[in-house]
Amino acid sequence: MAQVRLVDLGKTYDGASANTIKGLDLEVADGEFLVLVGPSGCGKSTTLRMIAGLEEPTAGEIWISDRRVDGLEPRERDIAMVFQNYALYPHMTVAQNMSFGLRLAKVPKAEIRQRVETAAETLGLRDYLNRHPKALSGGQRQRVAMGRAIVREPGVFLFDEPLSNLDAQLRGQMRTEIRRLHDRLSATTVYVTHDQVEAMTLADRVVVLKDGRIEQQGSPQELYDRPATRFVAGFLGSPQMNMLSGEVRQGALDLGGGSQLALSADRAAPLEGRKLDVGIRPEAFRLAAPEVAVIHGRAEMVELLGATSLVHFVHAGQACTALLEPSEAPRAGQPLHLGLSPDRISLFDADSGRAV
Amino acid sequence: MTAIDRQMDAPRAAPRPARNARQRKDTRTAFAFLAPFLILLLVFQYVPLAMMAKNAFMDYSLLNPDAAKFVGMLNFEDMFYFDDARESLAATFLFALIVVLIVIPLGFVLALFLNSTLPARALVRTIIMLPVVTSAVVVATMWNFLLDPSNGLINGVIALFGLPRQPFLTSPNQALIMISVMTAWQQVGFATILFLGGLQGVPKELSEAARIDGATRWQVLWNITVPLLSRTTLFVVVIMTVFSLQAFAPAFLMTDGGPNSSTNLIVYHIYKMAFVMQNAGYASALSLVLLLIVLGISLLQMWLLRAKWNY
Numbered sequence: 001m002a003q004v005r006l007v008d009l010g011k012t013y014d015g016a017s018a019n020t021i022k023g024l025d026l027e028v029a030d031g032e033f034l035v036l037v038g039p040s041g042c043g044k045s046t047t048l049r050m051i052a053g054l055e056e057p058t059a060g061e062i063w064i065s066d067r068r069v070d071g072l073e074p075r076e077r078d079i080a081m082v083f084q085n086y087a088l089y090p091h092m093t094v095a096q097n098m099s100f101g102l103r104l105a106k107v108p109k110a111e112i113r114q115r116v117e118t119a120a121e122t123l124g125l126r127d128y129l130n131r132h133p134k135a136l137s138g139g140q141r142q143r144v145a146m147g148r149a150i151v152r153e154p155g156v157f158l159f160d161e162p163l164s165n166l167d168a169q170l171r172g173q174m175r176t177e178i179r180r181l182h183d184r185l186s187a188t189t190v191y192v193t194h195d196q197v198e199a200m201t202l203a204d205r206v207v208v209l210k211d212g213r214i215e216q217q218g219s220p221q222e223l224y225d226r227p228a229t230r231f232v233a234g235f236l237g238s239p240q241m242n243m244l245s246g247e248v249r250q251g252a253l254d255l256g257g258g259s260q261l262a263l264s265a266d267r268a269a270p271l272e273g274r275k276l277d278v279g280i281r282p283e284a285f286r287l288a289a290p291e292v293a294v295i296h297g298r299a300e301m302v303e304l305l306g307a308t309s310l311v312h313f314v315h316a317g318q319a320c321t322a323l324l325e326p327s328e329a330p331r332a333g334q335p336l337h338l339g340l341s342p343d344r345i346s347l348f349d350a351d352s353g354r355a356v
Numbered sequence: 357m358t359a360i361d362r363q364m365d366a367p368r369a370a371p372r373p374a375r376n377a378r379q380r381k382d383t384r385t386a387f388a389f390l391a392p393f394l395i396l397l398l399v400f401q402y403v404p405l406a407m408m409a410k411n412a413f414m415d416y417s418l419l420n421p422d423a424a425k426f427v428g429m430l431n432f433e434d435m436f437y438f439d440d441a442r443e444s445l446a447a448t449f450l451f452a453l454i455v456v457l458i459v460i461p462l463g464f465v466l467a468l469f470l471n472s473t474l475p476a477r478a479l480v481r482t483i484i485m486l487p488v489v490t491s492a493v494v495v496a497t498m499w500n501f502l503l504d505p506s507n508g509l510i511n512g513v514i515a516l517f518g519l520p521r522q523p524f525l526t527s528p529n530q531a532l533i534m535i536s537v538m539t540a541w542q543q544v545g546f547a548t549i550l551f552l553g554g555l556q557g558v559p560k561e562l563s564e565a566a567r568i569d570g571a572t573r574w575q576v577l578w579n580i581t582v583p584l585l586s587r588t589t590l591f592v593v594v595i596m597t598v599f600s601l602q603a604f605a606p607a608f609l610m611t612d613g614g615p616n617s618s619t620n621l622i623v624y625h626i627y628k629m630a631f632v633m634q635n636a637g638y639a640s641a642l643s644l645v646l647l648l649i650v651l652g653i654s655l656l657q658m659w660l661l662r663a664k665w666n667y
Contacts, residue, residue, distance in 0.1 A: 054564050075570040087561035091583045100579070101569035148569070 002065040002078060002155030002188050004028040004051060010059030011046055011212075020046050021212040024060070028156075031186040033179075037199040038209035039235070044192045045160055047209070051190060052081050052158050064156060080149035081158040085165060086141045088133040094120075094144050095129040101152045112151075119147040122181070139170045146181070157182075159191040163198060175201055196236050200224065208232050226346070230353035233279045233346055239310060242320045245350065246278040253278065253342075256316030259295050263342050271347070271356060279346035282310070285322035288339030295338040299330045311336065405647075408640045416637035418630065424637070431641035441642060443617060444625040447532060451621060452600035454536035455543065459596050460589065462540070463547030468577075470548065471555045484545040492542070492605035499538045500525070500610055525611055528618040535606035535619055543599065547592045554588030555581070587661055594657040598650050622646055 004027070011021040021043045028034045036044040049055040051062060053074035062070040069077045080101075088097050095116055102112045120126050123143040133141055142162060149157055162178070163171045179202050182189055193199055199206045200220045207217040208231075216228040220236075227233035233241045246255045248271040253261040255278060263271075290296070295315055303310040309329035311322045313336050322338060330336055347356050375383070412431055416424040435441040466484055470477055487495060502509050503524040511521045525531045558581060566576045582589075607613050607624035614620075622642065630639035 052564075052568060054567070073572075074564075074568045075572070079568065081565070081568045083561050083565060085559070085561060087559065087565035089562060089566070089580060091586075100566070100571075104570045104575060104579075148565075152569070 003030050003063075004156055004188060004190065005063040006047070006051070006060065007063070008060040009047070009050065009057050009062065011043070011050060011055065012058045021050075021057070024212070024214065026207065026214065026217075028188055028190060030188055033182050033189045033191065033202060033204045035191045035193060035199045035203035035206050036209055037193055037196060037206055037235070038215075040194060042209040043212040044194075044209050048081075048158050048160055048190060048192045051077075051156070052079055053077050078155040079158055080152050080154040080156075081160065082142075082145045082149055082162045084161040086133070086145040088141055088144055088148075090133055093130050093132055094125060094136070094147075097133065097144055098147045098151050101148065105152075115151045115153075116147075119150045122150070122184075123147050123177075138166050139174060142166065142174060143177075146178070150181075150185070155188060157187050157189040159189065159193075161193055162191075163193070164195070171198075178202060196238065200236065206236075208235060226355070227279070228355050230277055230279065230348040233348070237281060239282050239321045239323070241346070242280045242282065242318070244278045244280065244315060244318050244320070246276045246347075248272050248274060248276065253345075253347075255295070256318075257295075257297075259315070261294050261340060261342055261345070267342075274356070275350035276356065277348040277350050277353070279348060280320075280340065281344065282321045282323040284344040285324070285338045285340060287324060287328050288337050290335075290337045292339060293337035294340045295336075297336045297338075299332055299334050299336045302329055302332050304329075408643055411637055411640035412644045414637045414640075416640070417634045418636050419634055427637070431638045432645075434638060435641065435645070440617075440620075440625065441645075444620045444622045447618060447620055448601055448603075448622040451532055451536050451539075451603065451619075452597050454533060455540045455600045456593055456596050458537065458540035459544050459547045460592060463544050463592065464551050464585075464589075466544065466548040467551030467555055470552050484548055486545070487542040488545040490542070493609060495538065495542050496605050496609040499534075503534055503610075526615060528614075528616045531611050531615060531619045535610055538610075539600065539603060539606060543596060547596065550592050550595070551585065551588060554585045558584050590657060590660055594653060597653060601646065601650060601653075 006024050006026040009021055009024040009026075013020060024043075024047065036047060038044050046055060050057050050070070051064075053069065053072060053076075057070055060070075061068055064077055064079070089100065092100065098116045098119060099112045102115065107115075116129070117126075120129055123146060125140065125143055125147060128136060128140060128144075133144065136144065142165075145162070159178075163174055166174060175198060178191075182202075191198075191202060203220050205217060206220050206223050208215040208223065210231055216223060216232045223232060224236055227236065227241075230243065234243065244255050246253050248254070248263065248268050251263060251265060251268040251272075253263050253268070253276075255261060285295075288294070297313040297315055297320075299311050299313055301312040303312070304326060306326070309324050309326045311324055311329055313320055313322065322336075348354060349356050411424070413426060413428060414424045415427045415430070466480070470481055501507075503511075505511060505521060505523050505526055508524070510524070515521060523530060524534050562580055562584070563576045566580045567573075571579060602623055603621055604623040604627065607619050607621040608627070611619040613624050613628070623646070626639045626642045626646070629642065630636045
């Protein structure tokens with residue numbers, strides 16, 4: 001198995017004014033499932049392609065285990081990669097697709113057959129080994145692409161948005177399969193996605209990238225509960241975190257619209273008078289009696305999701321969402337009184353966007 | 357079709373629904389647009405073709421068309437009885453084979469070069485496309501000068517290395533090879549463009565996936581690019597074969613079919629039979645055979661190009 005280490009990695013494209021990747025430092029531990037997540041253009045795919053050797057960095061170093069690999073060909077890096085559009089060889093059968101790398105490596109025929117069959121068994125592809133990719137469904141093609149990676153038993157698995165071409169149901173299914181596969185093989189994995197649900201469900205560690213820099217990294221729960229920046233707060237979680245403007249005045253957080261939230265003295269003191277952005281997860285709200293409620297408003301629209309209800313309301317000119325029990329959720333047009341615990345809010349500096 | 361249409365058509369026995377007024381108008385418009393081309397095609401292609409097919413079974417001379425008389429299969433029997441048709445077709449197929457053998461690998465390599473990020477691509481593209489757009493007469497005349505046994509540029513270069521001057525177009529052993537090389541030189545740009553189109557249709561991820569699977573650049577080329585271009589290659593082979601089978605200018609302008617009939621390409625032979633030997637019936641029969649050969653090659657191509665896979 002293997003670790004991956006990126007040291008001060010940089011990538012600039014000819015003609016582009018700004019760096020795509022700027023001084024990226026990152027370590028992926030042996031057997032870790034690391035997810036690189038971020039909006040399009042944040043440099044996550046470029047980073048992955050540099051690890052793979054499909055693009056050369058313009059600065060910094062890439063290490064896999066104790067070898068420096070930047071400058072080496074992809075085949076010398078002990079990696080396998082699963083592409084977004086599968087990239088299966090159309091003129092080869094499933095078995096030929098999966099065994100291509102082994103055949104190039106001159107692995108004995110008996111061993112090739114055994115490895116391909118084991119992988120096909122794992123991925124439920126036994127009955128499709130003699131088919132061409134054209135005759136497979138999207139989900140099956142995705143499995144073949146994964147099988148092609150597995151049979152080579154590489155040190156590092158690289159995934160480039162592998163699920164984005166699948167429909168929603170299949171995506172959920174493949175997500176669990178990928179995680180189960182990883183638990184079984186415990187191979188070092190770097191997984192790129194723009195889908196925060198994939199990031200949250202798959203990762204041992206999530207790295208949020210923005211404009212070619214690491215915005216925050218940590219376990220999915222850490223990032224969800226304690227986002228380091230307003231960007232991370234807004235990016236992770238669905239429905240999105242509510243963002244209200246606020247200011248600390250005399251030890252209490254003023255959320256506008258006459259709403260006040262009492263803060264503990266040691267939290268409030270250093271923030272006195274500062275302009276803040278207040279992040280509140282939709283599930284942090286709970287219904288409260290009007291006299292103790294923090295936020296008073298009117299339910300504008302209510303979406304019933306079955307297990308929960310999404311209540312949309314406006315507070316101080318800001319559209320907000322609360323996640324409530326369907327049984328207690330008000331109907332559209334009814335008054336809404338919401339309570340809020342101070343330890344369930346995230347505070348960001350209004351100018352820098354960093355958590356305070 | 358709307359629900360109302362279906363209701364109206366339902367009682368009728370005819371399985372094909374009647375065209376409504378708009379569909380009829382669309383059909384008329386389509387015919388109006390196609391008519392100019394179809395009429396020209398009919399008058400200048402299919403009518404002469406039918407007349408040629410008829411003449412193939414006649415003893416027929418252009419000097420006295422009225423004296424034509426039906427001779428049945430005699431013209432076709434002559435093809436087997438005399439050696440001229442067999443020899444001409446053999447020379448033509450050899451010519452086509454040499455052209456294809458030069459054009460395919462060379463066109464492929466040039467397309468790989470044009471598809472890369474190497475410098476001077478634009479210049480090379482212009483250089484190899486120039487002969488394609490140049491008139492065959494100009495090219496043939498130019499190569500006549502180049503290949504001249506006494507004053508030709510190529511013999512000049514050969515003499516510089518102290519090697520003996522070559523007869524080229526005046527040698528029965530060299531003439532066919534020389535006009536094949538010239539034709540290949542002229543056509544390679546066309547093949548390159550076709551190959552380039554094929555190369556650009558191959559998704560980049562496939563060669564990336566192969567490189568990650570452990571392939572060297574040569575192995576990617578051999579295991580991925582070449583097989584994926586098999587359909588393009590087949591297409592280029594057929595285009596070049598059909599083009600070579602119909603070649604006329606080199607034999608007419610450079611060798612007069614000689615020396616010793618070694619470059620007597622079939623179309624030139626047909627021309628000589630019809631307009632020099634005044635045996636238009638026999639020429640028509642030869643033309644019909646050539647048509648069937650070309651048709652057969654095209655059908656074979658269509659059969660081989662059935663999609664087994666795609667990307």
